[in-house]
Amino acid sequence: MTASELGLPAVRRAALRDPARPADPRLIDTFGRVATDLRISLTDRCNLRCSYCMPAEGLDWMPREEQLTDDELMRLVTIAVRDLGIQELRFTGGEPLLRRGLEGLIAASAALEPRPDISLTTNGIGLARRAEALAAAGVNRLNVSMDTLRQERFSTITRRDRLSDVLDGLAAARAAGLGPVKINSVLLRGVNDDEAVPLLQFAVEHGYELRFIEQMPLDAQHGWERSEMITAGEVMEKLRTAFTLTPDPTERGGAPAERWLVDGGPAVVGVIASVTRPFCGACDRTRLTADGQVRSCLFARTETDLRAMLRGDSSDAEIAETWRHAMWGKLAGHGINDPGFLQPDRPMSAIGG
Numbered sequence: 001m002t003a004s005e006l007g008l009p010a011v012r013r014a015a016l017r018d019p020a021r022p023a024d025p026r027l028i029d030t031f032g033r034v035a036t037d038l039r040i041s042l043t044d045r046c047n048l049r050c051s052y053c054m055p056a057e058g059l060d061w062m063p064r065e066e067q068l069t070d071d072e073l074m075r076l077v078t079i080a081v082r083d084l085g086i087q088e089l090r091f092t093g094g095e096p097l098l099r100r101g102l103e104g105l106i107a108a109s110a111a112l113e114p115r116p117d118i119s120l121t122t123n124g125i126g127l128a129r130r131a132e133a134l135a136a137a138g139v140n141r142l143n144v145s146m147d148t149l150r151q152e153r154f155s156t157i158t159r160r161d162r163l164s165d166v167l168d169g170l171a172a173a174r175a176a177g178l179g180p181v182k183i184n185s186v187l188l189r190g191v192n193d194d195e196a197v198p199l200l201q202f203a204v205e206h207g208y209e210l211r212f213i214e215q216m217p218l219d220a221q222h223g224w225e226r227s228e229m230i231t232a233g234e235v236m237e238k239l240r241t242a243f244t245l246t247p248d249p250t251e252r253g254g255a256p257a258e259r260w261l262v263d264g265g266p267a268v269v270g271v272i273a274s275v276t277r278p279f280c281g282a283c284d285r286t287r288l289t290a291d292g293q294v295r296s297c298l299f300a301r302t303e304t305d306l307r308a309m310l311r312g313d314s315s316d317a318e319i320a321e322t323w324r325h326a327m328w329g330k331l332a333g334h335g336i337n338d339p340g341f342l343q344p345d346r347p348m349s350a351i352g353g
Contacts, residue, residue, distance in 0.1 A: 021328045025320075026085040027286055029296075029330040035286040037088040037254065038080050041352025042099035043067065043290050048123050049159040050147075052186060052215055054349055056159055062350070066291045070101055072310045074108050076288060076319070081112045083320045086286075088117045092352040094290070097126050103137040110138025119143070121184070125162055127169025131176040143182040143211075144170055148192045149202055157191065170208060180209045182270075187212060187230040196238035204267045211257050211270035216298075216336075232258075232273035239269065254284035280333035286323075287352060294323055296330035298351060 022028070027035035044062045046054070068076070080086040089109055096102060109118055120134065120142040127144065134142070146166050148154050154163035173181045183203055187193045196212070203210035212235045215228075239245060248259035248268055256279060257270030273279075280297075287295040292307025304326035309319050 017325055018328055021325065025083060025324075027324060027327040029328055031281070031330070031332055033281075033283055033330070034085070035284055035327055036085055037090065037285045038077070038086045039090050039092055039285055039287045039352050040073070040077065041092050041094065041288065041290045041350070042073075042096045042102065042105070043094040044350040045098050046093060046095040046123070046349055047098065047125050047160070048095070048162070051157055051159070052188060059349065062291055066307075068290060068292045068307060068310075070105060072292065072307070073105065075310065075316070076292070076306060077109055078112060079316050079320050079323070080286075080288075081109075081114070081116050083316065084323060086116060087114075088119070090119045090121060092121045094349050094352075095123050095125070096120060097122055097130065103130075103133050106134065106137040106139055121145070122169075123158075124166035124169035126165070128165065128172040131169065131172035131178060135176040135178050139178060141180060141182070142173055142178050143184050144173070145184045146170070147185050147188070148195055149198055150192075150195070153192055153195075157188070170206070174207060179207075181207075182209045182211055184211050184213055186215050187235060188215065189228050189230055193230050193234075193238075196235055197242045200239060200243065200262065200269055203269070204262055209268055209270065211272060213272040214275045216274050226275070229275060231276050232271045233276065235271055243269075245269070252282075254279075254282045274334075275336050278333055278336065286327055289346075289351060294326045295351065296327050297334055299334040299336065300331075301345070 029035075044059070049056055049058060077089065081089075091102070091106065093099070099105070106118060109116060118138050118140050120139050122142060122144055124144040124146065144166065147157050148163075151161070151163045154166075155161045170181060170183070183199070185199055187196060200210050202208075212232070214232055215230070236245065244263050245260040246264070248261055250259065252258070256272045256274070258273065258277070259268045259270045261267070262269055283297070287298065288306075289295065289303070292305065292310065293303035294306055295303055304322060306319055306322065309322060
């Protein structure tokens with residue numbers, strides 16, 4: 001069993017204190033970026049086994065005692081919103097719907113001042129029966145991962161026969177007012193790369209916003225190969241065989257997706273080209289793993305341990321200052337295109353999307 005399969009980080013370290021860092025309470029870095037979006041992984045567990053994420057047998061999940069408790073998690077979220085300028089919270093996993101008490105965590109987050117924008121990324125399993133409760137708790141919108149409209153392909157990709165559950169979850173989310181409901185899709189060469197047009201047709205017909213995401217080197221098996229990745233350029237070529245796509249005039253800001261109007265709008269489609277057209281220069285995200293580690297980047301190979309501070313009686317002010325210095329040292333980019341790039345030891349299921 002490797003460190004990657006266990007979901008362990010390569011290096012946990014205290015954030016280096018740089019005396020040159022300005023006395024700015026926000027999560028600034030040396031490149032002028034300001035993190036206002038906190039991605040929170042609630043669990044590394046998942047009830048699907050997507051082939052591009054983890055092996056069929058799954059992984060050794062994080063022991064419960066290593067996971068942040070609800071009180072610990074909410075203390076960090078409160079510090080982030082109250083003291084560090086975080087304006088957006090996105091709850092992720094693994095699969096966040098597997099976290100007990102999820103609605104309570106969302107409600108507590110929605111009660112913070114200033115009230116953050118709250119979103120959720122889910123695989124949609126179980127969403128149909130919880131969409132209304134999630135909306136009532138304070139979720140503003142959500143993203144559902146779905147890579148195919150074909151039942152047999154869904155079973156092949158996810159190793160579970162649950163496509164109908166995902167479709168029901170999408171419909172329930174839309175009915176609960178969690179809009180825009182976004183669908184996240186990854187095209188895999190030779191598997192579902194002929195579904196770009198059908199997926200967008202489905203999204204437009206049902207009022208969902210589709211986003212294609214380039215496959216990234218975040219699988220537990222470390223089997224990602226650039227030559228096998230369907231690029232954003234290829235996605236656009238496929239879509240343009242059936243649709244007229246024009247740039248969305250809306251300001252993109254730090255959003256990861258390039259958005260395109262479909263046949264003049266109002267429908268839009270997004271393409272997240274993390275590999276071929278990285279958007280690191282506008283990144284506004286900071287990440288918190290389920291075991292309380294701050295990551296400055298999805299592809300970071302170092303982490304800063306806030307859980308130890310929580311359990312070691314550090315003050316809120318000390319935790320906030322450590323978080324500030326962790327983000328101050330953020331690198332210019334993820335480095336996927338550098339010759340010496342090394343994939344993170346933690347897989348996506350342990351980092352959070």
